[in-house]
Amino acid sequence: RRFLYPPWPLTCLLALLSAIALCAVFYHGWEDHPLATGSYILSFYTLTVLLLRLPALVRRGKRLLHSRPLSHRYLTDAAFKTQVSLWLSLGINLLFAGTNLVSGLIERSPWFYTLAGYYGILCVLRLTLIHYVNYQDRKTSLRISRRCAAVLLLVNLFLAGTVLMILNQGRGYNYPGFLIYAAALHAFYSTTSAARSLVLTRRGDHIIMLTTSAVKLTSALVSMLALETAMLAQFGTYMPETTHRIFIASTGGGISAIIIALAGYLIFRATRDLQDV
Numbered sequence: 001r002r003f004l005y006p007p008w009p010l011t012c013l014l015a016l017l018s019a020i021a022l023c024a025v026f027y028h029g030w031e032d033h034p035l036a037t038g039s040y041i042l043s044f045y046t047l048t049v050l051l052l053r054l055p056a057l058v059r060r061g062k063r064l065l066h067s068r069p070l071s072h073r074y075l076t077d078a079a080f081k082t083q084v085s086l087w088l089s090l091g092i093n094l095l096f097a098g099t100n101l102v103s104g105l106i107e108r109s110p111w112f113y114t115l116a117g118y119y120g121i122l123c124v125l126r127l128t129l130i131h132y133v134n135y136q137d138r139k140t141s142l143r144i145s146r147r148c149a150a151v152l153l154l155v156n157l158f159l160a161g162t163v164l165m166i167l168n169q170g171r172g173y174n175y176p177g178f179l180i181y182a183a184a185l186h187a188f189y190s191t192t193s194a195a196r197s198l199v200l201t202r203r204g205d206h207i208i209m210l211t212t213s214a215v216k217l218t219s220a221l222v223s224m225l226a227l228e229t230a231m232l233a234q235f236g237t238y239m240p241e242t243t244h245r246i247f248i249a250s251t252g253g254g255i256s257a258i259i260i261a262l263a264g265y266l267i268f269r270a271t272r273d274l275q276d277v
Contacts, residue, residue, distance in 0.1 A: 004052055011049055018043040082209050083133050089219070090126040093119045111165055118158040122219060125151055129212050138207075142270040145211045149266035152218060156259045159222060163252035166229055167245055173226040173233075180230055187227045190220035207270065214262045221255045 006014070021039035030036050065071040074081050097119035104112030125148055132144045175183045194217035201210040228251055232244050 004049065006049060011046075011053070014042070014046040014049065018046045078209065079134055079206075082212050083130060085216075086126050086130045086133065086212060089216070090123060090130065093122045093126065097123055111162075111169070114158055114161050114165065118155065118162065118222070121151060121155050121158065122215070125155075125215050129208060129215065133208050133212070135208065139274065141207050142274050145207045146267050146270035146274075148211050148215070149263040149270070152214065152259055152263040152266075155218060156256055156263070159225075159252065159256055159259065163225075163248065163256075166248055166252075173230045175230045175234075180227075180234060183223075183230065184227055187220070187223045191217070191224055194220040207273070210269075211266060214266060218259050218262065221258060225251050225255055 018039070021035070022043055025031065025033070025036045025039050062075075065075060074084060097116050100112045100116035100119065103109070104116055128144060128148060132141060135141050135144075194213060198210070198213040198217055201213045204210070225248075229248060232239070232247065236244060
């Protein structure tokens, strides 16, 4: 037990030594050196120790968060959590919309105008949802949800335009250096989180939160398409151009079908529930 659960100072020291050893091995090209074997063993042991301590760290972190009023409300109040998420997403979308609009004005490129339009529509959607997330009138909420679903179909048109420009003009996303790994982490986390949120809100009666989850999933899926184009550009240089086009067209078509299905479901559900109100 002492071998698997060493004291915290020793655990931190092991993590630091493992990082230094691995950096030295890969930086100097010592993969065949005996030092490499020792660094791999040390890293495996350190990772095992950290994973065994992870559940206790998570429990301690939860207790700490629940002891603070604001973080406790964020974890327990679904409407407040949705509102915070919408404000953060709105800020990011505003930044992207403004950046792409300025780039479009400077370079006079339809690519940047299309991206600016896409992020601008997401800003309008999120502003609307922020305003109505705590609204108590169910009839108004259902109507707002149906309008947002109709706007999602407009988002789908911008997505189709983006895919066509990627296929016909060779445009795409580019993440320099190691930034592509951060983009991949963000894309996978956003998609998983949005899908989970959609499943949880689908069974509830809060139609605005369900609509918010649908918008989040739409944005996350588009970020997956952006990641795919960046990955193909950076790691698919030896792949035929035809294969690139097939991958991008298939992904874009699949995402478009999902967005249409989400919008159709929201419109159907809102229209059905309005008849009962």
